Each structure stands twice: as C-alpha cells, then as structure tokens.
Amino acid sequence: xxxxxxxxxxxxxxxxxxxxxxxxxxxxxxxxxxxxxxxxxxxxxxxxxxxxxxxxxxxxxxxxxxxxxxxxxxxxxxxxxxxxxxxxxxxxxxxxxxxxxxxxxxxxxxxxxxxxxxxxxxxxxxxxxxxxxxxxxxxxxxxxxxxxxxxxxxxxxxxxxxxxxxxxxxxxxxxxxxxxxxxxxxxxxxxxxxxxxxxxxxxxxxxxxxxxxxxxxxxxxxxxx
Amino acid sequence: xxxxxxxxxxxxxxxxxxxxxxxxxxxxxxxxxxxxxxxxxxxxxxxxxxxxxxxxxxxxxxxxxxxxxxxxxxxxxxxxxxxxxxxxxxxxxxxxxxxxxxxxxxxxxxxxxxxxxxxxxxxxxxxxxxxxxxxxxxxxxxxxxxxxxxxxxxxxxxxxxxxxxxxxxxxxxxxxxxxxxxxxxxxxxxxxxxxxxxxxxxxxxxxxxxxxxxxxxxxxxxxxxxxxxxxxxxxxxxxxxxxxxxxxxxxxxxxxxxxxxxxxxxxxxxxxxxxxxxxxxxxxxxxxxxxxxxxxxxxxxxxxxxxxxxxxxxxxxxxxxxxxxxxxxxxxxxxxxxxxxxxxxxxxxxxxxxxxxxxxxxxxxxxxxxxxxxxxxxxxxxxxxxxxxxxxxxxxxxxxxxxxxxxxxxxxxxxxxxxxxxxxxxxxxxxxxxxxxxxxxxxxxxxxxxxxxxxxxxxxxxxxxxxxxxxxxxxxxxxxxxxxxxxxxxxxxxxxxxxxxxxxxxxxxxxxxxxxxxxxxxxxxxxxxxxxxxx
Numbered sequence: 001x002x003x004x005x006x007x008x009x010x011x012x013x014x015x016x017x018x019x020x021x022x023x024x025x026x027x028x029x030x031x032x033x034x035x036x037x038x039x040x041x042x043x044x045x046x047x048x049x050x051x052x053x054x055x056x057x058x059x060x061x062x063x064x065x066x067x068x069x070x071x072x073x074x075x076x077x078x079x080x081x082x083x084x085x086x087x088x089x090x091x092x093x094x095x096x097x098x099x100x101x102x103x104x105x106x107x108x109x110x111x112x113x114x115x116x117x118x119x120x121x122x123x124x125x126x127x128x129x130x131x132x133x134x135x136x137x138x139x140x141x142x143x144x145x146x147x148x149x150x151x152x153x154x155x156x157x158x159x160x161x162x163x164x165x166x167x168x169x170x171x172x173x174x175x176x177x178x179x180x181x182x183x184x185x186x187x188x189x190x191x192x193x194x195x196x197x198x199x200x201x202x203x204x205x206x207x208x209x210x211x212x213x214x215x216x217x218x219x220x221x222x223x224x225x
Numbered sequence: 226x227x228x229x230x231x232x233x234x235x236x237x238x239x240x241x242x243x244x245x246x247x248x249x250x251x252x253x254x255x256x257x258x259x260x261x262x263x264x265x266x267x268x269x270x271x272x273x274x275x276x277x278x279x280x281x282x283x284x285x286x287x288x289x290x291x292x293x294x295x296x297x298x299x300x301x302x303x304x305x306x307x308x309x310x311x312x313x314x315x316x317x318x319x320x321x322x323x324x325x326x327x328x329x330x331x332x333x334x335x336x337x338x339x340x341x342x343x344x345x346x347x348x349x350x351x352x353x354x355x356x357x358x359x360x361x362x363x364x365x366x367x368x369x370x371x372x373x374x375x376x377x378x379x380x381x382x383x384x385x386x387x388x389x390x391x392x393x394x395x396x397x398x399x400x401x402x403x404x405x406x407x408x409x410x411x412x413x414x415x416x417x418x419x420x421x422x423x424x425x426x427x428x429x430x431x432x433x434x435x436x437x438x439x440x441x442x443x444x445x446x447x448x449x450x451x452x453x454x455x456x457x458x459x460x461x462x463x464x465x466x467x468x469x470x471x472x473x474x475x476x477x478x479x480x481x482x483x484x485x486x487x488x489x490x491x492x493x494x495x496x497x498x499x500x501x502x503x504x505x506x507x508x509x510x511x512x513x514x515x516x517x518x519x520x521x522x523x524x525x526x527x528x529x530x531x532x533x534x535x536x537x538x539x540x541x542x543x544x545x546x547x548x549x550x551x552x553x554x555x556x557x558x559x560x561x562x563x564x565x566x567x568x569x570x571x572x573x574x575x576x577x578x579x580x581x582x583x584x585x586x587x588x589x590x591x592x593x594x595x596x597x598x599x600x601x602x603x604x605x606x607x608x609x610x611x612x613x614x615x616x617x618x619x620x621x622x623x624x625x626x627x628x629x630x631x632x633x634x635x636x637x638x639x640x641x642x643x644x645x646x647x648x649x650x651x652x653x654x655x656x657x658x659x660x661x662x663x664x665x666x667x668x669x670x671x672x673x674x675x676x677x678x679x680x681x682x683x684x685x686x687x688x689x690x691x692x693x694x695x696x697x698x699x700x701x702x703x704x705x706x707x708x709x710x711x712x713x714x715x716x717x718x719x720x721x722x723x724x725x726x727x728x729x730x731x732x733x734x735x736x737x738x739x740x741x742x743x744x745x746x747x748x749x750x751x752x753x754x755x756x757x758x759x760x
Binding site: 012029030031034041045046048050052054055056059060061076080099103106107113114115117119136171175 | 322467550647
C-alpha cells in the first residue's frame with residue numbers, strides 16, 4: 001500500500017509552520033513511531049523531524065501526538081490502521097505550547113500536580129481494605145497528555161487540571177491520613193477539577209492505558225468533596 | 226559556594242539519590258531530558274528482590290546467590306550491604322503506598338525468579354517499575370514544592386567540568402534551544418545503560434550511553450563493559466528490541482528453526498530435560514548459533530490453548546498484535562536475542578565513588594553489584610540502594626573547592642566539515658552489535674576493532690552541522706568507549722557469566738577480577754583487579 005504522510009513542522013514557536021509530505025510504500029504493518037525512526041534515518045536525515053520517544057512500548061507516554069487529528073501514542077498505532085483514504089497527518093498537540101515539530105511543552109501536567117500538593121505525607125495505616133486495584137490502575141497513568149488534548153475543558157496554563165491530575169489526586173487523597181494536607185488536596189481538587197469537569201469522558205475514550213477514569217472520578221468525588 | 230548536588234538522570238537511581246539528599250536538607254538539581262515518568266525504570270516488569278529472613282532465606286543467601294550469578298567478580302562487601310538493606314527498602318516502599326501485589330494477609334507477595342533458590346521477588350503485577358516510580362515521583366514532588374529539589378527537565382548533560390584531580394560540576398545543554406548552562410557542585414551520575422551504542426536493547430532509546438562515554442573520555446574509569454546480558458526472546462522494532470516474557474516458554478512455548486521447511490526444535494533436541502526452559506544465557510547462545518547459520522528463530526505458542534492465552538499470556542498476545550501486527554495464537558513469533566542489561570559501567574567503589582573526586586554513579590550506568598551477570602529482580606534494588614549510598618557518600622565527602630579559573634574543558638570543538646551523524650551512529654551500532662554479540666572470539670573482536678578504528682578516524686574529521694553539539698560529541702565519545710568495551714572483551718581470555726568466548730570456552734581463575742578500562746595520555750589501558758581492592 002502507498003500512504004501519503006504529512007508532518008506538520010515548525011522550527012520553533014516563533015517560526016512559521018509548514019507541512020512536509022512523505023510517501024510510504026509497504027504493507028503498513030509499521031507503527032507511526034517506527035516510521036518516524038526510519039524516515040529520520042533516511043529521507044529526513046539531514047533535517048530530522050523532532051519528536052519524543054522513550055520506551056516505544058506504550059509504557060512511558062513520550063511519543064503522544066495527533067495522528068489524523070486524534071491524540072495517541074505513535075508507538076502503538078500501525079500506519080495501515082490509521083490511514084484514511086491513503087493519508088496520515090502527524091501534528092503536535094494543539095493545547096500545549098509548541099517547542100519544535102511534534103514536540104510540545106507538557107510541563108504544565110507536572111507543575112499542576114505540584115501546585116495541587118499531590119503526594120503522600122502520612123499514610124493512613126489503619127485501613128488495608130482500600131481498593132488497591134483502583135489505586136494500582138491510577139498509578140498506571142503515563143502522564144502523556146492525550147486526555148488533556150481531547151478534553152473540551154482543558155487548555156494548558158488555565159486552572160482546570162484535567163484527568164491525569166485527577167487520577168493522581170485520587171490515589172494520594174485515598175492513601176493519605178486525615179489532616180490538613182489531605183484537606184488541602186481536596187480543596188485543590190474541588191478548585192482545579194471538580195468545578196470545571198463537564199463529564200464528557202472523552203478522556204476515558206482516548207486514554208492509551210484505558211484507565212477507568214469514570215470509576216476513579218466517582219471514587220474521589222465520594223470523599224466528601 | 227552554595228552546597229548543591231547535581232544529579233544526572235531522573236530514573237529510580239536518580240530519584241533515590243535526590244530523596245536521600247532532600248531528607249538531609251541538602252539541595253539538589255535533578256537533570257533529565259524527559260520527566261521521570263518517561264525513564265527506563267518504568268519499564269521494569271519483574272520485581273525487586275529482598276530476603277525475608279525467614280527460615281529458608283536470609284540476606285546472606287541473597288548475597289551468595291547474587292555473587293554466584295555474577296560469577297564472583299562483584300564486590301562482596303557492596304553486595305552484602307545491598308542485600309542487607311533490601312528488606313527495609315521493600316517495607317519503606319510499602320509504607321509509602323506502593324501498590325505491590327499482596328498475599329492473603331494483605332502483605333506484599335513474593336514470586337520465584339531465575340537463579341534464586343527461594344521466592345524473594347516482590348512485585349506489582351507486571352508493572353513493578355511503573356508502580357515503584359509512581360511512589361518515588363510523588364515523594365520528589367513534595368520536595369520540589371518545598372524548593373529542596375530543583376528539576377531541570379528538558380536538559381541534557383554535555384560535559385563534565387574537571388581537572389586531573391576532581392570534578393567541579395558540569396555543563397548542560399538544551400537540545401532544542403542550544404542554550405548552555407554551567408552547574409557547579411558534586412555530580413552524581415544516574416544516566417542508565419549504553420542502549421544507544423547498540424540499538425538492539427530492550428530498554429529506553431533515550432539511554433544513549435553518551436554520559437558514560439563523556440566521562441570515560443574525561444578520564445573516569447570504566448569497569449566490566451564486556452558483560453552484557455542478552456535476553457533470548459526479544460523481537461525487533463525499529464531502533465530497539467522489545468521483550469517477550471519468559472512466561473511464554475514457561476507455559477509451554479517452543480523455540481524452533483526451519484530446516485527444509487520443517488520445524489527443528491533445537492533446544493528440546495540438545496537439552497532434552499529442560500529444553501526451552503534452559504537458563505537465559507544458554508538459550509541465547511543456542512539461538513545465536515542457529516542465526517549464524519542464517520536461520521530465523523521462531524517462538525511458537527500457537528498450541529497452548531484458550532485458557533492459557535486468556536489467563537496467563539494476554540499481555541504478550543496484545544503486545545504482538547499491537548507492535549508486530551502478528552497474532553501469536555495463529556503464527557509463530559520471530560525472535561532473536563536482544564540486550565537486556567549492561568552489568569558493566571562507570572567504575573565505582575562499594576560506596577559509589579567513581580575514580581574521580583566529587584563524582585559518583587549509581588544504577589545501570591555504574592558497574593556495581595551484578596558482576597558478570599545479573600539476577601532478575603536485582604536491578605531495581607541496585608538502583609534504589611545505589612542511589613541512596615552514592616548520595617550519602619557525596620554528603621560525607623569534603624565540600625567542593627572553588628574551581629580554578631578559567632576552567633577549560635579538556636577537548637576543544639573540531640573543525641567543521643559536512644558529515645552524517647545518523648549514518649555514523651548506525652555504523653557504530655552495527656560494529657558494537659557484531660563485536661559484542663553473544664559469542665565473541667579473537668577474530669570477531671579484532672574485526673570490530675579494525676572497523677571501529679576506521680569509523681573513529683572518519684568521525685574525527687567530521688562535524689555534522691545538522692546534528693547538535695551534544696550529538697556530535699557523543700558520537701566521538703561513544704566510539705572511544707566502544708573501543709574500550711571491545712578491548713576489555715579481547716583481553717578477557719575466558720568465558721564467564723555473560724561473556725562467552727568461543728576460543729576460550731572455560732572460566733579461568735586468574736580472571737576472577739574486574740576489567741578496568743582507563744583513558745589516559747590519549748590511550749586506552751585495560752587491566753584486571755579484584756573488586757574491593759584499590760582504585
């Protein structure tokens with residue numbers, strides 16, 4: 001099969017974006033990440049496409065980007081499955097500040113969790129009947145940003161924290177002992193998530209880890225938020 | 226001068242070090258090109274070892290088995306200290322909220338792992354590294370909010386600032402903006418293995434080996450570089466390999482090659498008793514022998530049945546479908562050995578001090594704990610324990626002196642000519658893959674050395690203006706470190722642990738030592754010394 005792959009490129013946020021087109025010929029059993037690796041070794045080797053990757057096995061969340069307008073991890077989608085009428089468009093996330101080509105600045109994800117004080121200060125050791133399975137799942141979040149990119153309420157730099165911080169907040173609030181820090185986290189959660197979430201759950205549908213974001217949200221909302 | 230520690234790498238070892246500093250009120254700068262959520266540590270599946278000190282187990286036995294797996298070249302003092310600390314590390318992780326898989330009494334459960342006579346591997350389903358990192362990241366976040374840990378995410382290590390005596394800090398580079406930043410302080414390296422120099426490792430592609438190579442080129446000693454653990458069942462992606470868990474063979478998966486279009490189950494034929502379940506290194510070597518004859522090795526699980534697929538091997542099936550477009554219930558998986566771990570690394574003593582004053586190293590980038598081969602479940606342990614020990618040593622050591630001014634880096638920029646970074650890097654990977662393949666010999670190593678010398682000459686003349694300064698420098702440094710690894714393998718005229726020489730198949734007592742590589746006076750020197758003996 002032949003696929004026309006368009007990559008949105010931009011040297012920096014101050015320069016103009018442009019589309020570079022490549023023609024792929026093969027069986028299409030190649031992930032977008034593998035294609036990017038190959039194209040940077042060949043056609044684009046003197047002007048490599050900037051993109052982030054780490055594990056290439058859906059474990060680190062680095063390679064999140066828009067593939068035909070849909071946020072996903074480049075490492076786990078095949079060209080043949082994503083091509084629409086023989087075409088694929090690769091773009092950086094729109095809701096985060098652009099750094100270069102397919103790389104955006106996702107630091108807001110991490111800064112938000114810091115502002116929300118999401119950590120364990122004193123573990124509540126009295127109760128081992130927590131739902132460890134749900135805690136485990138919440139801990140599987142890759143912080144890739146797919147849920148934020150698709151969310152109708154999220155924009156980097158605004159107050160709404162989005163689903164990734166919500167999943168983290170759930171685990172920290174559930175595990176933390178009662179006290180000021182726990183109350184602070186609840187307050188932050190109310191302010192930065194509960195007040196804004198429109199319950200569209202597009203986050204759940206797009207999550208590469210398939211986290212049960214509805215169940216997690218139901219649980220955290222049960223903590224007398 | 227303000228007392229600040231610089232940590233290069235924000236995986237398990239780097240975070241462990243940062244937390245140790247923070248608990249003692251010492252500020253640190255945590256440098257990584259990506260957030261900790263993207264570090265290789267999150268990929269660790271299996272578990273983390275600790276002896277429960279029950280009737281059947283003890284930290285002494287854990288140490289003994291670690292030493293045995295490492296074929297007695299690891300530092301016994303360091304290993305004993307690590308295994309003694311292990312139970313407390315597990316307890317701490319549990320009390321810090323790590324979602325371990327629990328037993329009936331709601332305590333962390335253990336499972337059996339290769340090379341160990343008792344069950345002592347704690348785990349969190351198939352995502353031990355991810356769940357462990359989740360806990361560490363949360364703790365670090367707290368100290369970040371308090372201003373004790375300062376993250377410099379998006380920056381890479383460019384070079385060490387040092388003189389012949391000691392390190393004074395390092396220069397960081399922002400790979401996108403090309404901005405440089407100089408940081409003064411003691412430097413703790415936790416930059417992971419040498420994956421990028423080979424291109425067929427199962428770990429992260431971001432662990433390029435560039436930091437280790439720069440340190441080696443700066444005169445820092447390297448140890449045991451020839452000991453590279455290969456996993457027998459990996460599949461090739463582009464730019465790296467992906468692991469297919471041993472559980473496939475554990476559940477009855479069979480390895481074969483085709484001869485005259487008929488499957489030959491080479492492991493079962495040669496080893497009738499254990500067959501496909503022989504130890505990793507044996508399976509990997511047998512596969513290599515088949516591959517040398519031009520044959521493709523396949524892993525067949527198409528006969529295992531629905532129940533095993535659904536209950537035990539679902540993850541593998543999903544991965545094959547997702548990454549290979551292959552359904553292993555219907556067709557065999559083409560496999561090959563891939564690099565799983567670098568036992569060797571920056572030389573450190575039992576307290577994680579390198580050969581250069583004010584420079585420390587921990588985690589996979591350091592040579593500590595695993596000797597000639599690593600026990601499964603010991604890498605996360607080594608990273609956590611090593612990171613905290615390295616930090617303690619840095620806090621104990623005398624404060625850094627003011628750097629002599631002006632502090633000139635030892636290597637200047639080269640004349641610029643057009644070249645190709647991408648091509649040269651791939652050439653380096655090919656040379657390293659062939660030279661340090663599973664089975665080595667004088668002949669293959671000499672061939673690799675000759676090829677590498679040619680490449681090095683080419684790299685010396687070229688400066689690819691389409692690549693960053695850090696990339697150009699890394700290429701030159703990695704050629705140098707690559708040569709040191711090949712020379713180490715050449716000088717070690719025996720087979721031990723993960724180092725197999727077809728021309729020297731036996732283990733020899735005179736080599737029950739660490740291989741030390743040192744770059745001094747423009748030359749690489751290789752010598753052997755007992756672990757724990759002088760620097």
